[in-house]
Amino acid sequence: MSAIRLDGVATAAAIKGELASRVEALRARGIRPGLATLLVGGDPASVSYVTGKHRDSAEIGVESIKVELPGTASMADVERAIAELNSAPEVTGYLVQLPLPAGLDEHRVLELIDPAKDADGLHPRNLGELVLGVDGPIATPLPCTPNGVLELLRRYEVPIAGRHVVVIGRGLTVGRPLGLLLTRKGVDATVTLTHSRTPDLAAEARRADIVVAAVGVPGLVTADWVKPGAAVVDVGISRVGVTESGRARLAGDVAPEVWDVAGWVSPVPGGVGLMTRAMLLENLVAAAERQA
Numbered sequence: 001m002s003a004i005r006l007d008g009v010a011t012a013a014a015i016k017g018e019l020a021s022r023v024e025a026l027r028a029r030g031i032r033p034g035l036a037t038l039l040v041g042g043d044p045a046s047v048s049y050v051t052g053k054h055r056d057s058a059e060i061g062v063e064s065i066k067v068e069l070p071g072t073a074s075m076a077d078v079e080r081a082i083a084e085l086n087s088a089p090e091v092t093g094y095l096v097q098l099p100l101p102a103g104l105d106e107h108r109v110l111e112l113i114d115p116a117k118d119a120d121g122l123h124p125r126n127l128g129e130l131v132l133g134v135d136g137p138i139a140t141p142l143p144c145t146p147n148g149v150l151e152l153l154r155r156y157e158v159p160i161a162g163r164h165v166v167v168i169g170r171g172l173t174v175g176r177p178l179g180l181l182l183t184r185k186g187v188d189a190t191v192t193l194t195h196s197r198t199p200d201l202a203a204e205a206r207r208a209d210i211v212v213a214a215v216g217v218p219g220l221v222t223a224d225w226v227k228p229g230a231a232v233v234d235v236g237i238s239r240v241g242v243t244e245s246g247r248a249r250l251a252g253d254v255a256p257e258v259w260d261v262a263g264w265v266s267p268v269p270g271g272v273g274l275m276t277r278a279m280l281l282e283n284l285v286a287a288a289e290r291q292a
């Protein structure tokens with residue numbers, strides 16, 4: 001059996017097409033959505049992700065503003081940059097690229113972002129609304145990678161309601177909020193959130209209808225971890241060398257043999273990473289629509 005590819009490139013392109021129409025409608029009303037990024041330091045992966053976010057913004061007609069601080073920046077430098085972004089009228093939404101260099105307080109930084117401009121959905125108030133299940137007329141921005149995972153599954157009509165999802169990894173940007181999203185009313189999955197101290201990860205994963213791997217251990221999920229026909233979503237991205245053309249060689253958490261057992265697989269590269277960027281733009285455009 002060969003699994004159906006959950007194609008993040010094609011799906012993100014379709015979403016960006018939809019968003020471009022919404023941006024055009026905003027611009028016709030004189031509103032110009034603007035995305036800013038704050039990058040501290042020069043971590044190559046972070047530089048590449050931020051570059052991708054600016055490229056995507058340009059594709060859909062969103063202005064983008066790059067703020068960069070050196071890796072030696074102090075908390076006071078970061079706080080000053082955030083205060084400026086909070087008050088800049090041309091910035092509809094922004095994000096602080098994570099992880100921050102050692103010594104900077106990530107939680108404090110996220111708290112300082114104006115929740116109305118939180119393009120990442122990681123401000124404690126917005127995460128709190130996800131915990132509370134606030135589902136009002138004004139949509140709260142959702143964390144981009146978990147929302148990207150959910151949107152990818154939905155667009156490929158992978159059954160979710162009533163299914164058992166095993167999430168591997170409990171980090172702030174993926175595992176933890178993904179558990180909340182998947183158990184929302186209307187999504188209705190049953191979730192097991194596993195982590196490095198879970199005694200038998202393989203046994204947990206084998207019980208799942210959907211496995212989401214987000215740990216950054218190349219090839220961790222092997223064929224014997226996967227129930228035949230299950231969906232396997234690979235969120236881990238590790239840099240494991242360089243290609244002949246000098247680019248970083250990327251590997252996911254899912255071993256290639258899994259494609260022979262699973263019903264659906266999202267690849268790395270070309271899967272959830274692109275969806276993360278598309279969901280960021282969804283948050284940004286929704287924020288501009290709200291502010292309008």
Ligand SMILES: Nc1nc2c(c(=O)[nH]1)N[C@@H](CN(C=O)c1ccc(C(=O)N[C@@H](CCC(=O)O)C(=O)O)cc1)CN2
Pocket residue numbers: 045048049052095096097098099120144145173237268269270271272273274276277
């Ligand atoms: N502020 C944030 N920081 C981080 C987040 C986040 O959602 N907000 N998530 C991750 C990294 N991430 C987003 O910033 C991210 C990861 C991967 C990709 C992506 O485009 N992946 C491509 C490969 C790109 C490459 O060549 O390196 C793919 O998988 O095909 C985009 C964004 C941690 N930090």
